[in-house]
Amino acid sequence: MRDGFVKVAAGTPHIKVADCRYNAEQIFTLMREADKQGVKVLCLPELCLTGYTCGDLFLQPTLLRGAEEGLATILEATKNLDMVAAIGLPVRNKWDGKLYNCAAVIHKGEILGVVPKTYLPNYGEFYEQRWFASGAGLDHCIELCGQQMNLGNSGVFACTTMPNLVIGVEICEDLWAAEPPSAALARGGATIVLNLSASNETVGKANYRRSLVTGQSGRLVCGYVYADAGEGESTTDLVFAGHNMIAENGSLLTERRFATGLTISEIDVDRLAYERQRMNTYGPQKEKEIWRVTFDMELGDTHLTRYVSPMPFVPENEADRAERCNEILKIAALGLKKRLEHTHARTAVVGLSGGLDSTLAILITAVAMKLLDRPASDIIAVTMPCFGTTDRTRDNAVELAERLGATLQRIDIGEAVKVHFKDIGQSMENHDVTFENGQARERTQVLMDIANQTGGMVIGTGDLSELALGWCTYNGDHMSNYAVNASIPKTLVRHLVSFISDDKGEEDPRLSAVLDDILDTPVSPELLPAIEGKIAQKTEDLVGPYELHDFFLYYAIRWGFPPRKVFRLAEQALGRRYDRAVILKWLKNFYRRFFSQQFKRSCLPDGPKVGSVALSPRGDWRMPSDAVAALWLEELEELDRA
Structure with missing residues (x-):
């Protein structure tokens, strides 16, 4: 449970209709199995103690007594399990004499509360209003299994030892309604919503059900655990497929259908709490007061089974990646396009090095010119070889400009x-920082002056990863009139160029070939003299692998x-490619550089935001240039000593 990860499960036991003793045994056996696998929060299906398909048997006192006795059996059998479980059963309220479709929320043999279903379907194959009353507005203290607890749907269950673990409960149709109870529960603090469901299977229904679960988790910025009835329910007219799902903030973590047993993943409640804190439109509950029941859990490590992508900026599915690349290029x-129109710029000036970033910049510029219905010759591509330029990068820059139809200028800046x-x-002979930065600033001066000569504007080439690390020369490549790559990380730059190469393969094989060679060229500023005609300076040897830094x-x-949590996730996602010491080394470097180089980001040129992370001082990131990294680095030093 450390680092905010809570192992949760949706469970579907094999049941027998109206056999509460058998069902109770199946449920506590499933709970024990969940406990063995480290589950701390378990959601079981709607009315699973009796079976959802009991029909008019729900009106029989014998069935209701059997359900209560079954719950008592479960409480006794699981009193030593440090796990919160929500179990579906019918409950009669002696105060109004009505029967309610409920979830009993239990922990260590104690009933924390009983939550009634609010919206009762009475259409199509559903007849719940024949037996049950709506729990809307209900708030009573009742006795069940010899314990006193609250019966109502305006409560959450909060862990005192893990403050961000707060559980809310709704039942099946509640999610399908126009105003699901989970909205009020989430505004009242619930970070995990459990849904006890008995949703029968029909063709196409699974897709809609899935969209409801993932959509609600996204709208409420919560974890959502959906447990569906399955095998053992009556098949007189319906089939229940046990469609169990676990979602987090709009993403489906895992799901299962047509099977009994456990569906397990981990929900990051700290991540959810952070996102709610960040979003000031996520308002507090105002319509009605949310009551809280607290419980204690022993904190421990949670073994992660959820997938952590090694490249979070890059979709792994090929079709999704192509769609993302196409969208980014358009944005x-x-x-x-807007900036060129507004400034009446006659040209767009791009410094073309033969590297990835300037390649992407000129490709984006070519798309903008096409949108403006202007010729590619209005792009002035300037290649400026100097002491570290290799034949390979120079030739690729020239070939790229020619294939795009840009106006090419070759200016050797060595003598200047x-x-x-x-x-x-x-x-x-002194190849220090002045030696390197002097070349970068000379190139920027040339580009700015050519832009003045041609009535144009300089297009920036630096990417998001370089801005995060400060891997740019202040008032050199750091400066431009409009920075098109400013919110595109290096790992995504590579995929964008590859996407264009693939897209242009048949139309222009020579363009595709030069893009492929640029992709194969090591990332380098080429500011140190080449060694035997080869690149002498590889960026990732100096600042670290970009796939780590982007992560x-x-x-x-x-x-x-x-930092501790970032490191843990990096080990989970990239531990097979980099050992612990390497990840820790470059993570320390990331924090040192990120803090010390903020002054470069504080005066960035304009540039478009394309994704969820951007560092513009006018938009997403406001940070003082003299902030100190000590606290972050101290946390990593503790890991180093561990």
Whole structure:
């Protein structure tokens, strides 16, 4: 349960209709199995103690007595299990004499509360109003199994030892209604909603059911555990398939159909709490007061079974990835299109190095020009070789510009940089930061001046990953008139270029070939002299692998995870490719650079946001340039000593 992860399960026991003793045995056996697997929150189906399909037997006192006795058996059999479980059964309220379709929420042999169903379907194959009353507005203290507890649907169940674990309960049709009770429960603090369901299976219904569960978890920024009735229910007219699902904030973590047993995953309640804190439109409950029942749980480590993507910015499904790439290109190009229109820029000037970032920038610029119905020749591609430029990158830059139909200018800046170095007394043998940055700033000066000459604007090439690490020269490649790559991380830059290469393969094989060669070229600023014609300076050897840094960036900035949790997830996702020491080394470097380089992000050029993470000081990220990283690094030092 540390780091906010709570192992949850939706369980479907094999039952017999109206055989409460048998059903109770199946339920507590399933609970014990869940406990062995580390489950802390378990949701079971609607009316599972009796069976949902009992019909008019629900009006028989014998069945109601059997259900209560079955619950008592479960309480005794599971009193040592440190697990919250929600069990479906019919409950008669002696105060009004009505029968309610309920969920009993239990923990260590104690009934924490009983939640009645609010919306009772009475259409099609459903006849619940024949037997049950709606629990809307109900709030009574009742006795069940010799215990006193509240009967009502305006309560949540909160863990005192893990404050972000707060459980709300609704039952089947409640989710399908126009105003599900879970909305009020979530506003009242529930981070996990349990739904005890008996939804029969018909053709196409599973897709709609799935969309309801994932959609509600997204709207409420919650975890949603949906447990469906299955084998053992009467098949007189219906079939129940045990469609169990676990969702978190709009994403389906896992599901099962046509099977009994447990469907297990982990819900990150700290992540949900962070997102609610971040979203100021997520308002508190106002319509009615939400009562709380508390319980204690022993904290321990949660073994993670949920999948953690090693590249969170890049969809793994090929079709999804293609759709994402196409959408990003359109968003970035539309942003540039508007800026070119507004400024009446006659040209778009791009410094073309033969590397990934400048390649993507000119490709986006080409799309913008097409949207403006302007010729590609209005793009001025400037290649500026200097001391570290290799034949490979220079030739690729030239070939790319020609294939796109851009106006190409070749300007060797070597002599200009040497004159500048002579002016400031910089030795050509001293390959320090001045040696490197002097070249970057000279290139920016050339681009700005060409933009002035041609009535154009300079298109920035730096990406999100470089901005996070500060891997750019202040007032060098850091500066432009409009930065089209500013919110695109390096791992996604690579896939965008690859997507365009694949898309252009048949139409222009030579363009596709040069893009493929650029993809195969090591990432490098090429600011140090080449060695035997080969790149002497590889960025990832200096600052660390970009797939690690993009992973760190996503979880540290998008979700606000503390360093310890970022590290844990990195080990889960990337531990087979990088050992613990390597991940920890580059994570420390990430935090050091992220904090120390904020001054570069504080004065960024304009650029379009395309995804969930951006570092513009005018938009998503506001941070003082002199903030100190000590607390974050101390947490990592503790891991180093562990």
